[in-house]
Structure formats: structure tokens, C-alpha cells
Amino acid sequence: xxxxxxxxxxxxxxxxxxxxxxxxxxxxxxxxxxxxxxxxxxxxxxxxxxxxxxxxxxxxxxxxxxxxxxxxxxxxxxxxxxxxxxxxxxxxxxxxx
Numbered sequence: 001x002x003x004x005x006x007x008x009x010x011x012x013x014x015x016x017x018x019x020x021x022x023x024x025x026x027x028x029x030x031x032x033x034x035x036x037x038x039x040x041x042x043x044x045x046x047x048x049x050x051x052x053x054x055x056x057x058x059x060x061x062x063x064x065x066x067x068x069x070x071x072x073x074x075x076x077x078x079x080x081x082x083x084x085x086x087x088x089x090x091x092x093x094x095x096x097x
Contacts, residue, residue, distance in 0.1 A: 001082045003094030006057055009082065010034070017050050021060040021069055022088070032059065032091060040065050044072070052078050059084035059091065 001009070010016055010032070018035040020027050027037045038046045040060070047069070050056055056078060058066040063085045070083040084091060 001057075002085055003090040006059075006082065006084050006091070007095045009055065009057060013055060015054045017054055017056045019050070019056060019058050019069075020088075021058060021066050026061070026088075030088065030092070032088075035059075040069075043069055047073060047076070050078070055080035055082065057082045057084060059087050061087045061089065063087040063090070 010018065018032050020031050020035040020037050021040050021043060022037075023039050024037060027035075031037070038049075050073070056073060058069050058073075058081070060066045063083060066083045066087065070081045073081045086094075
């Protein structure tokens with residue numbers, strides 16, 4: 001999903017679960033408002049905390065790990081899973097002023 005589409009999703013659906021897959025330092029430095037930090041190291045043991053009935057938007061730095069994480073979620077019964085293509089970089093340059 002492109003950054004502009006992700007922005008629309010977040011603005012139009014307050015139930016979207018936004019997941020930042022980067023490390024805590026990067027999260028503290030900058031993240032999408034409302035995002036929950038689940039680092040790459042913790043993802044496979046923590047993703048079950050996410051509600052399967054609500055949309056999930058995943059992002060990392062570049063979109064590569066979040067693409068893999070999206071597959072893990074869909075393979076485990078999550079139906080509405082979105083990957084932010086280009087990661088936080090695309091959000092920063094495509095959405096934020």
C-alpha cells in the first residue's frame with residue numbers, strides 16, 4: 001500500500017491497528033501517530049496480541065520486513081493486512097509535511 005493510501009486508511013478507519021516493526025530507538029525518534037511498537041525480534045511471539053477482526057497496517061524502514069510480517073499474519077488468519085510500501089521513509093516523504 002502506498003503512503004497516501006495508508007494515510008487515507010488511517011484517517012478513515014479509527015480501528016486500524018498500526019504496527020511499527022522497527023527497533024525502539026527508531027520508534028522513539030519518529031513513528032506514525034497511534035502506532036504500536038512490535039520490533040522484528042518480538043513479532044513472531046507478539047503478533048497474536050493483534051485483533052484479527054480489525055485491519056492491521058505494518059511498516060518498517062523500507063517495507064521489506066513488513067512484507068514478510070504481513071504474510072505471517074495472513075497465513076495465520078488475519079484478513080485485513082496492509083504493508084506500507086517503502087516503509088517509514090515513504091510515509092515521511094509522501095504524507096508528512
